[in-house]
Amino acid sequence: MSDARGTGQIRLALHDGWTVRAVPGQRVPPEVDGVTVPATVPGCVHTDLLAAGLIPDPYLDDNETALAWIGRTDWVYETTFARPPDEPARLDLVCAGLDTVATITLNGVEVGHTENMHRGHRFDVTSLLRAEDNHLAVRFGSAYRYAEAQRDRLGDRPNAYPEPFQFIRKMACNFGWDWGPTLVTAGIWQEIALHGWSVARLAVVRPLVTVDGDAGRVEVHVDVERVVDRPLTVRARVAGQHVEVSIPAGQRSAVLAFTVHRPQLWWPRGHGAPHRHELTVTLHDADGGPLDEWRHRIGFRSIRLDTTPDEHGAPFTLYVNEVPVFVRGVNWIPDDVFPTRVTRARLAHRFDQAEAANVNLLRVWGGGRYESEDFYDLADERGLLVQQDFLFACAAYPEEEPFETEVAAEATEQVTRLAPHPSLVLWTGNNENIWGWHDWDWQAPLAGRSWGRGYYLDLLPRVVGTLDPTRPYWPGSPWSGSEEIHPNDPAYGTTHIWDVWNTDDYVKYRRYLPRFVAEFGYQGPPAYATLRRALSDEPLAPDSPGMAHHQKAADGDHKLRRGLAAHLPEPRDFDDWHWLTQLNQARAIALGVEHFRSHRGRCTGTILWQLNDCWPVTSWAAVDGDGRRKPLWYALRRSYADRLLTVQPRDGGLALVAVNDAGLPWRASATVTRLTLAGEPKAKTTLELDVPAYSAVTLALPDELARPEDAADELLVADAGDPTARAWWFFAEDRDVRWPAAAFDATVEPTDDGQRVRVTARTILRDVTLYPDRLDPSAEVDAALVTLLPGESATFTVRSTAPLDPTALTTRPVLRCVNDL
Structure with a gap:
């Protein structure tokens, strides 16, 4: 139980003593049928x-398939609790998030029913509570049964x-995606509590x-909820300024407005302090007695989106404090x-x-969730900008009831919740749905039915x-700014580039001159240690069952094979395949990012698909499902650096x-030098x-x-x-390329928390990369994809929980380069 900062309010978290069981009479495995297990709330x-040992880890092998049931x-969560000893005028049951089709009963009386994971609910339970042994049950109906019934009612x-x-208004990627498992959850996934209050409370700030x-x-917009209709006072203070207004009896809202002269501004990364x-x-x-209090850290900054047509089409330029920001973004x-496993530390x-x-x-991509307060607070704190999609992705969505009402309530709650966060700079209506309506053969099967427009x-x-x-709102990603222009026209607004991965070689990125690339990506497998933890395949192979x-x-x-064939030698075994597909992913994205950034001014941003994964999987992520950095991450670090030097084709030359x-x-x-693979200079300029x-x-x-004399034996380097x-x-x-066999000298010396590996090239070494996780799953290295000319050296710092064998650390398959093939 907690008191709300001396206001007399009571907040009693109801997170203890829960159990969960399958509702009787259903087809479930015998080890689950009739069994009640302890439940963690929030959880699923x-x-x-x-945790009860009744199912295997859904992320391992093909366990997700066996857990589809x-x-x-239908599941029921139950607990009992005592009524708080104080006697506030009102006691509300506050459910911040129920996943998803839930019926709530208290002492045998139904108090509410919910059908939306993405919003909270509050129920007045004052008259239902007794002193002891209050029985609270939350029954979750099958998300599949609900969704399929709505589909049958409204038309597919x-x-x-x-x-x-x-x-169903639920995290869409629970139902599987082209990077995610099909694990359809149910549970009390956010806080559930009793809130006791008297006279009035701050319902909305x-x-x-x-x-x-x-x-x-x-401007602070305040809504109050009352149980007593008498005058109230609301006060606000920030940065040394104070404002007070009265709310007369009969009124439920007020606006407190004030000005702060020369405030310290909130700036995004690279532009100033947040x-x-x-x-x-x-x-x-x-x-004058206190009734309620609300606190939040805000940031003073302005946001503007410039889409004024120009000679190239229409830009998509984000201004923060009237300074244009080139977006170096990632999709999240x-x-x-299982969201409750994502802690603030993670x-x-x-x-x-x-x-x-x-x-x-x-x-924040539209097939997931509105993220936690920790997410936006960390973004605020670090100066990371956030673009927030509303939660619609890759589908035609019905607009009939109950969905229109649910979407309106969800949007109202989430826009209000996130309004204080300076990091949030753009709302986006959906992911790819307007594009889908235009290009994905939706119109005939829809036959005039609603689809989300x-x-x-x-x-x-x-x-x-x-x-x-x-804050600006943009109807979709991608979106051209007008229904008269194709939604994915690269010359207007935002564009997604997916033909590169799906049908074309990655050098096709250079054929695009987009204004803003909101999605583009290329696949690669996760780290070897991640695969070995998740898969029992023996041996591992690109087409083994777990892979x-x-x-x-x-x-x-x-x-993946098509991409390799266009650029790299044929893999001899799984180790080569793993190395080369990860390398090709990094190469593809580096080429794309550097091309787009080289047209800075016409192109104003790129958002890589994607930063992270939710489980161990071959995907477009730079950081895999176990949190390990793939070679793509190192390539992105260089390609997104504040200062980038890149060689680009231009007008038939370079x-x-x-x-x-x-x-x-x-x-x-x-200095730009054309030289042979052996390091012999052929031409040079400064x-x-x-x-x-x-x-x-x-x-x-x-x-x-x-213009080389021998393309297979020459290269350019700019320094x-x-x-x-x-x-x-x-x-x-x-x-x-006529690569020489890789030849190098390597030394290994201990450090306080690992080892330092120094590699000295006797031949050119293309994209030297270490994979220390093959020796210790906890090990990581500070650099990758390092190209060395003959005679040059590079030092790699490896952190690990135990010393690694020096010979293993400096030989295949831990130390790789292109010409070790």
Whole structure:
């Protein structure tokens, strides 16, 4: 039990003493039938059954398939509790999140029914409570049965997968995705509590923060709920300013507005410090006595989205405090299928990985969830921008009841909840649904039925415009800005590029000149240690049963093979396949990012699909389901660096492009050399770089550099003084290059928390990468994909829980490079 900061309110968390069982009379395994197990709240059925030893780990091998019955079963959670000893005028049962089709009974009386995972509910239970032994039950109906019944009632609608996920307001990716397992959950997944209060409470506090010149303005919109109709006072203070207004009897809302002169601003990463200020709102009775209090840290910053048409189409430029920000983003999916396993510490580690890869924006994708308070608070704290999708993805969604009412309530709650967070800079109506209606053969099967257009172009912009006009709203990802223009036209607004992965080689990225790339990606397998933990295949092979089960993309292995064949030698075994497919993923994304950034000014941002995974799987992620960084992560760190040097094809030749996303000018001498694989110089030039802050400069290279004598034996290297930021250009694909057999010397010396590996090249070494997790699952290395010319050296720092064998650490399959094939 907790007292709300001396206001006399009571908040009693109801998280103890819960049990869960399958409702009798259903077809469930005998070890579950009639069995009651302890339940963790917040939590879900899967994690409770797993903790009780009644099911295997759903993430291992093909266990998810054998557990499909869980999503088709009704479950009941039960607990008992005592009434709080105090006697507030009102006692509410507050359910922050129930997943999903739930009926709540208290002492045998039904108090509510819910059908939406993405919103909370509050029920007045004052008259139902007794002093002791209050029995609370939450019965969850099968999400499948509900969704299938709605589908049958309203008529089927197309989607990307053979599951009814658009017919229930639930985390869509629970029903499986091309990177995720089909594990349809049920449970009390967020806080459940008793809230006792008297006279009145703060029902809604919604601060709207803007900046105009030197002035920061705050409008605090307050709604109160009453049990006594008498005058109230509400007060707000922030950054040394105080405001007080009265709420007369009979009224339930107020607005407190004030101005802060020259506040410290909230800036995104790379542009300044993310300053925050605590806003406190208090509610008082007519005699001044405290009734309720609300606290949140806010940030003073302005957000503007520029989509003014120009000679190239229409841009998509995000301005923060009137400064344009080039977005170096990643898409974010739920970090675990079971959300309560995602702790603040786990989020902080994932954010560390994003920041270390030079990311400045996270797009919360529309097939998952509205993320936790910890997520947005960490983003606020670190200056990471957040783009938030409303939760619609890859499907035609019905707009009939009860869905329209549920969507309106969900959007209202979530827009209000997230309004205080300065990191949130953009609301997006959906993921790929407008594009799907245009291009995915939906219109004939829909036969005029609703598909979600009314949400994206009417309901959601009205909600955002009314409740959160300080932030821009964009109807979809992708979206061109107009129904008159194809939604995925690269010249207008945002675009998704998926033909590269699905049908074309990754060099096709260079044929695009997009304004803003909101999704693009390329697959690769997870770390070896992740595979060995999750799969019992012996031996591992690209098509072994576990590997095949943990490849959810349509024709995914075929697409991986096609990508390898275009660029790299044929793998001899699984170790080669694993190394080369991870390498090819990193190469594909590096090529795309560097091409898009080289057109800075016309292109204003990229959002990689995707940062993270929710389980062990072959996917597009840079960080795998066990939290291990794939080679893609290291490539992204370089390609997203504040200062990027890259060689790009231009006008039939080659150019050196210097991209500067730092706040200071970049002035340096860049040396560009054409040389043989043996290190013999063939041509050389020096270019002077003078790149203003937040801009790019393109310098054409002379023909003697751009045209090799022997493409299979020559390369370009551009160096501006930082060996970790060199730019390379190879005139032939690796499969066609006359690579010498890899020759090098390696030394290993201990450090306080691992070992230092120094590699000195006797021949050129292409993309040297260490895989220490093959020796110790906890081991990680600080660098990867390092190319060395003959005579050059590189040092890799390996952290591990125990010393690793030096010979194993410096030989195949732990130490790899392209020419060890």
